[in-house]
Amino acid sequence: MTTTPPPGSVRPGGRTARVRDAVLQAAGDALAARGFHALDLAEIARAAGAGKTTVYRRWGTPGHLAADLLEEMAAQSQPRTHTGDIAADLRANARLVVRTLTHPRQGPLFKALIAASLCDEQAAVALHRFYAVRIAEWAGCAADAVERGELPPGTDPHRVIAAVSAPLYYSLLNTGEALDEQAADRAAEAALAAARAGILVRTEG
Amino acid sequence: MTTTPPPGSVRPGGRTARVRDAVLQAAGDALAARGFHALDLAEIARAAGAGKTTVYRRWGTPGHLAADLLEEMAAQSQPRTHTGDIAADLRANARLVVRTLTHPRQGPLFKALIAASLCDEQAAVALHRFYAVRIAEWAGCAADAVERGELPPGTDPHRVIAAVSAPLYYSLLNTGEALDEQAADRAAEAALAAARAGILVRTEG
């Protein structure tokens, strides 16, 4: 019993890569425009100029397609700012999150991808990896702040960054509260206050 | 042009109410067991012992069914604790949220309902109302704390309660981090630290 390699993995270049790019682009557009529930693989194939069979063979379900898009997004993750001041760095991070979530394309896209992660296990894993990458990128500024003595020793840089985003996503998903620059700055300051109070420390386990 | 009243609104008692209860129960079970994407109205009808036509006529789409379930849940919202100590109250709230989100039925159900809110506008409105009700219920303990001088004047009780839940939902949805009692206590303490620092105040607007 030999395991058949997944389609697209043996000859990943040329046409295969072009099809993947076109399909992921079309999937992103469709997710942003209509949401995860309306993701129709046949329509994606049409928009991408690819064959319906191809899309079904390589991705199979909307969830797997969303997962692949998330992996691509994680791979193209952008670098953080470096102001050398923890308050300014956290504020920059919070404002970036708000700008992303209120962006006419990115906002709905992120909502759709979160919906996908709640409907498909593979998409969930990909989404968690995506946020792990984003948090790891920004954790540097909190680690530097500990180094400089701006935050208590033992502070977990990942927890600090996560604490900045958390209230923003809570507004987006749970309460539907508006996201603006004030909300961003408040989120950054709240995370900073908690970190300074020594709440966001590493825990053994 | 007379507007036709929605089915079930003219004769809301007797059989109509029984069917609604059975359908919402079956919908909750299905959402918890298989998630929002797998919500099939015909299957719900079968499980509820109702006619397929009835379910399609009264709810029409999975999103509307989820919205109705959320309204029912908001109406049956449970009262909060009253310890008279803000730290203890926030910890109780955080632990309740963690217990709910890790509950074998409630956890998947909440995930499914959030997925529904990201796929259907009506479900989104219902979800936001649900959290508004929950937050309003618990905001009392923060308002009392301001009254007692445990929190700075001008503190927004709703923001304090939202700040407790936010990191827990962020772990559930974005990072996939485990939710335990430690996480609950940390969330409560972080919210308290931010509130004491005067970050979570009402803003004019």
Place this chain on the structure above:
DNA sequence: CAGTAAACGGGTCTGTAGTTCCGTTACGAT
């Protein structure tokens, strides 16, 4: 308690998402 129409529900029909088949294209190894 009787009459009316609101709501239910079984049976049937249909549009379409997803599968399968098979010929064509072109990646990549030699």
Place this chain on the structure above:
DNA sequence: ATCGTAACGGAACTACAGACCCGTTTACTG
């Protein structure tokens, strides 16, 4: 440059979610 086969893609097929029809049950009114 040549060749084997991985991957693509058009077209026909199938299963089933969701719509429709119409007879039956029953909630509310007076």
